[in-house]
Amino acid sequence: MGFLSMLGGAGGASSKIRQEPRLLAAAESSSPADSFQTGGPWAEVSLSGPSRAGVLVNERTTLSLPAVMQAVRILSGVFAMVPLHYCSHDNGGTHKLLDDPLYSLMNGRPNDAQSRYAFREILMSDILMTGNFYAYVSRDQFMRPVALTRLDPFAVQVYQSFDQATGQTMFYDATLPDGTSQRFPSRDIWAVTGMSRNGLQGLNPVAYMREAFGESIATAAYVQNYWRNNGQPPVTLTTDKKVDPDVRAAIKADWKTYVAGVHNAGEPVVLGQGLKADYMPVNNKDGQLVETRTMQVLDIARAWGVPPHLIFELSKATFGNIEQQSLEFVIYHLGPHFARVADSAAHAFAASGCLFSHDPSDLVKGGFLDRAQGVSSLRNAGVISTDEARNNFNLNPVADGTGQDRWQPVNMGIAGQPAPAQPPGA
Template identity: 70%
Template sequence: MGLLDFLRGSGASVPSRARQERVLTSSLPVGAAAGSADSFQTGGTWTSFGIGSPSRSGVKVSERTTMALPAVMQALRILTGVFAMVPMHYVRRDGKGIHRLEEDPLYKLMNERPNDVQSQYDFREILLGDILMTGNFYAYVSRDALMRPSVLTRLDPLGVQDLQSFDRQTGQQMFYDATLPDGSSGRFASRDIWHVRGMSRNGLQGLNPISFMKEAFGESIATAAYVQSYWRNNAQPPVILTSDKKIDGDVRQQIKDDWKNRFSGVDNAGEPAVLGNGLKADYMRVSNKDGQLVETRTMQVLDIARAWGVPPHLLFELSKATFGNIEQQSLEFVIYHLGPHFSRVSSKAAHAFAASGCTFIHDPSDLVKGGFLDRAQGIAALRNGGVMSTDEGRAEFNLNPVGGDAGGEIWRPINMGISGQPNPDPATGN
């Protein structure tokens, strides 16, 4: 076993003594089954494509059926897309402020090239998508010769099993049984797997939103299925065929099958019915208006908005929307809806990768810039107040710098000075 293998801590490099002494347990509560909706375990085979968990509405709820709902797709698109737009800077904090470490490999890893396949936008989009859909994001951490993180490879959340160990002196430690993209499997230490959890009840695994809100999603899926069935049958209400004559059971079944074949479905719309043997067709009165179908579907969109933490107007549910202050609504979206995701990812990145005195921070300033006039007035106030230079103000509008002293000078208003010192003479500067 080589030194680098030992430092990487792969499953094959763990000393046998450590394996014998360390007791690994699943992060599931005792007695809980994998994939159980009552446990804190996320994932499970039921959430994969083509497999669903039945809800009380009678439909199966899976990732595929859930994403077929337009409101869910839009919620994921707006959250993951906007999240991916925001840069995550690697910075050092000291007594003089915050300094971006743009030449550090960690900065480039998070903001330029996480791996050879995905751009930073793709990587961040799927990062938050995994958290929203399964509760957990996993990435395998490849390291360079100096043991610095160099590549992050996303792992299938359903192919990773969390394990924990506890020592009275060192506390909890996490291990992961994971299947890598090349098909190999192994047990990896936490330094080899970057795990970002969603909302959690045990601090070890994130809660699976689809599993825990299965009934709410099932209602929406069942309603959509009803509407599809209604239109597939040419919006025809159920019919009852009656007759004064006695009809044997076999004949009744034959009449029923013949009616369905002739008059059910869109292709048979408008076909005239010719009835014999005293048969009469009575249509059952079905009113979607009385059943408040439109109101039901509206409330289901609101439920989805609550489930993902998205303002309803961003899901195009505008029935009660007001347009008094779009800037304030955008600010609330950044603070209350995206803010927790920013903090969750940046704090986990700092916990896993950052050096002492350094951290990761998101910069969502582009999301709250407001209108052009408001931005121009704000930058002018900062420029005149001596907070920023001309070139820094021009950069806010993506304009080329002026350069030289004219672009880099910081103004100080003539009627202001340093506390306790006399103002300089404007003529001499002394």
């Protein structure tokens, strides 16, 4: 299928163009302020809105939950800290291509508006909150990428075409930051897909887990309403006398004006006409309100794969293996995100024989004593030099240059060869 026919939306006899179904979590409300993301002309289907708990679930209301905010913040923030190296890989090993423009693009200035950290943070935040990240790729006259501009995930619609001879081809209907909308081939849009069921679009966590988030939002609303009423349970005013409807309405209005509410807490109540106030029992302890909120925090931790102690759910924390837990966080929770972004960048930009690779070594250094023993072992075994060992602790190289020498253990030799002769007096 030719390029012009692809942009025109028409395929050949052996190709078919299909629009991928959207699964959004934009706000279904009358005010654009109800959502941090504003959809473009390509946004079609939304699965957000009221949950079975009767509350609106969208990005804004979900992020209002402290556990959600912390989960997104810890994952996106730590992800943004880790450098993304552009490397060549051959029989001699892996070598960082520090002078390559792609290295500067990923580790220097992705664009004129955002720092490296800010760009990576919004990249991961988009994946966590919407399931997809999209960036427009600006290129120079030699078609080399020179800038990456983040696009609103809800303003990008994914299309695919399939040709039996050439395979699958992706292109995107996108609204750019200047408000213009256009169809772009895949070389102009860098797409990073979260967990997916079709490999083309990521699943939207807010939409798919709307009911779980709705429970947490509804519980938070209940607590807010309870304290707004000064922690007072519902009350019933009863009397043995006959009370006309207009009088009942007046008594109810007076009670709400002079007694109910936070500002009237502690006010004396004078009841006439034989009225008695009966408070309806509300026992949050028997209702296990605290336990319910704890379980909801654990559900949020499961939703994004964050260890509970990192979102400050410490009810079962022992702190006896915090270093091991931190290592598991890097391997099992951040590791898939590292691989997802690095492979997507390599697929979109890397030359043949090159790849992108995250370096999370700063996250797994451990305590000072463990680091010192490990670095010392590597230096004594001749794996690293003294200068390289000093670099692990941000120390300058040895001034006279002797720190570049690597040590060689005298009691070791090459496997299968005779041991070297010992010098006299050894």
